[in-house]
Amino acid sequence: MLLRFKRSIVVSLVVLGLSLLMVQSAWSYGHGDTKYSGFKNVIIMIPDGCDETVQTVARWYKGEDLQVDKMDGGGVKVHMANSVIPGSAAAATAFATGHKTTVRFLGVGPRTTDLLTGFTPTAEPYAPVASVIEAAKAAGKSTGIVSTSRVTHATPAAFACHIQDRGMDNEIMEHMVYNNINVVFGGGARHLIPSGNTYTTTFGAEWGGKRTDGEDLMQVLLDRGYRFVDNKDDMAELTSGNVWGLFDDSHMQPDMDRQHFATHEPSLAEMTSKAIELLAQNDNGFCLMVEGSQVDWAGHANDPVYMTRDFIAFDDAVKAACDFADQNPGTLVLAYPDHNTGGMKIGHYYTAMGYTETTIEDLVDPLKGMTITAGGLTRMMGSDTSVANIIATISLYWNIVIDETEAQEILDYDEETGAGLSYSISHVISKNHTAIGWTTHGHNGETVPLWVYGADAPAGIIDNTELALMAADAIGVDLAATTSDLYVDAATAITGTFQLDKTDPENPVLKAGVSEIPMSKDTMKFTGWDWEIELPGLAVYAPETDTVYISEKAAWIINLFN
Known part of the structure; x- marks a missing residue:
């Protein structure tokens, strides 16, 4: 009886402490003093890998002005911490978090061994930094990610993950699932499914799993109340709630190839419209990231029609976002490439x-x-x-x-x-x-365009890190404060001793007294108790520095029990 009474007191203290800490976090947010304040919603749209050339070609191809032609324009510098020509992961980290980082890094600070001359990092090496989507979620807004690639690809991943290598799709998918994004549309279902298992789609395809850690993340989503859809008709019927829609086990098809190979897949505009419809039901507003992923792949391939048609498909999605903004004036639409790819130009030597x-x-x-x-x-x-x-x-x-x-x-x-x-x-x-x-099958390093709807574009050329600050200011969230709340060094935040149990190298667990926090998740368990709680952010392990990062709330609970 006494043990049950003590447990009841501890549970009450934990609930009270979490509530007080949440109030404290909310007070730390505030609108900036810029014109990018006072918005309820922000929609961030990325045509991966292009510049104004494809905009021009697409305009001539379509025979009329594009949606992006009608938006306020600007320019963006794209270099990353270790190269003037960026990779997609580092570029996306810059405009998702406000920090430049190293090639292949997602949502973490750069390494310091190969920095550009004169560059000073703004984040600690390999340390996680919060994204605008994480800040929006912490502020009570709904969040969404839409892409035509695997959702574990570089650009979408940078908004929801903190990992040192963009190639770690299984780990990235775990971060995305446990980061509790409300709406996710794209490809990549194989990284939800355990290796050796299969998922039979509604259209008869068999998708084999790629996960090697034994975890069934599709079941985790279902247990957390998400719906899972795999075709455009089921997506169209959605009217509310949290949902993952993955329409291929890997990447979705190019826009013009869908008719040949994947008639069940929705267009980027259809996914964008549905995501907006679902997210807009939150009275607090939302933050949505939409990527036209394959504009970049077309540039890599030097495929002019692929690049043109996928950019037009992206522009159709931008129109869907701007149409919503017209009906909902508290909405800011920011569209920009992460970098150029292929060096497409009108006119060449031949x-x-x-x-x-x-x-x-x-x-x-x-x-x-x-x-x-x-x-x-x-x-x-x-x-x-x-x-x-x-x-x-x-x-x-x-x-x-x-x-x-x-x-x-x-x-x-x-x-x-x-x-x-x-x-x-x-x-x-x-x-x-x-x-x-074309100039290359790779990326290019020149300035890229910025298209803004709902406000004037900033004067002159801005850095890609400023795009993250613009989005955060627009909806009244603070990226630095969110990082401080969600990602503190466990060695300094925990007052007692702890260890990182690596018995299962794919599923390390922080253990401190009776508290257990698995890495890459947002949960905490207690030894000897049949009790699990959900934390406000992910637990992140940085193997290069052997450092564990947890939220302030997680540290407070651990210290309460120790």
Whole structure:
């Protein structure tokens, strides 16, 4: 009886303490003094890997102004901590958290061994820094992530994860699930499912799992009250509640290939509209990140029609966001690329016509004849990569007639560069049959455009880290305060002793007295008690510095029990 009474007192103290700490956190937030304050909602939209060139090509292709053409414009510097040409993970970390970091890092501070000359980090090495989505969630707003890639890919991951390598998809997915994002749409279901298990979709496909830690994260989502959908019709029927919609086990299809390979998938605009509809039901507002992921992949491939059509699909999603903002004036829409990719330009060394004689038809007609991406075209070719089949398939799906010499040029480029057949087709056809040139199969480092709706764009060129501060100020949240609340060094925050149990290396657990906190989760258990509580943020382990980060609330509870 006495033990039960003591437990009751402890539980009451924990609940009271959490309530008081939440009030304290709320008081620490405040609107900035800039024009980016007083907004209820912020929608952040990323056409990954592009600049104004694809905006121009898309405008000519569509034959009318785009939505982004009608928005207030600016420019953004994109360098990361260790290179003037950024990677997507570091770029996204900058505009998600307000801190520059190292290539491949997600939501953590940079390493210090290879910093750019003159660069001073604003975050500790490998230490987690809160994103605007985490700050919005802490302030009682709903949050959402939409992408056409796996949701564990670099850009979406930077808004919900704190991991030193973007390639750790399983760990990233665990962070995303336990970060309690209200709406998630995209691809990547395989990283929810344990290896050896399968999920049978509503349209008959079998998705095999990739998780090696034995955890069934799809079941975790269901246990937490989420709905899970895998097709556009079920997504369209959603009217309320928390939901994950993953429409492929890996990446979704390019916009123009969906009709050939994945008719069950929604468009980016459809996912954006549904996410807004669900998130807007929160009277406190919402923060939504939307990525047109595959604009970047098209740039890597030097595929002009892929890049143009996926940018138009992105622009359609921007229009959906701006239409909502028109009806809900407390909404700020911020759209910008993370960097450019491929170096797409109108005009190149091999253009047959004089550059001042280039017509709309010269630019647009070759693209209008293409009915599928280069990647889709090679899928249609199958295993037959002969000169004859290359000629026939390009004629059938791209309406371009090439001869044996050009077909051999494609094969030679593939052999010389190792770029792959689809990249090689795009490169050679762009050079010989279009007015579009390319500089690289990689990223570029120039300034990228900023498009703003609901407020004026800032004057001049801004740094990509300032985009995070603009979004946070707009909805009245404080990124630095959120980082202090959610991610403190356990060694300084816990008054007693603790250890990180690595018996299971894929599932390390912090143990302090009777308290147990598994890494990459938001839960705490108590030894000998059948009791688990949900914490306000993730527990994060940084192996490079052997440091554990937990929330102030978690530390307070541990110290209460120790």
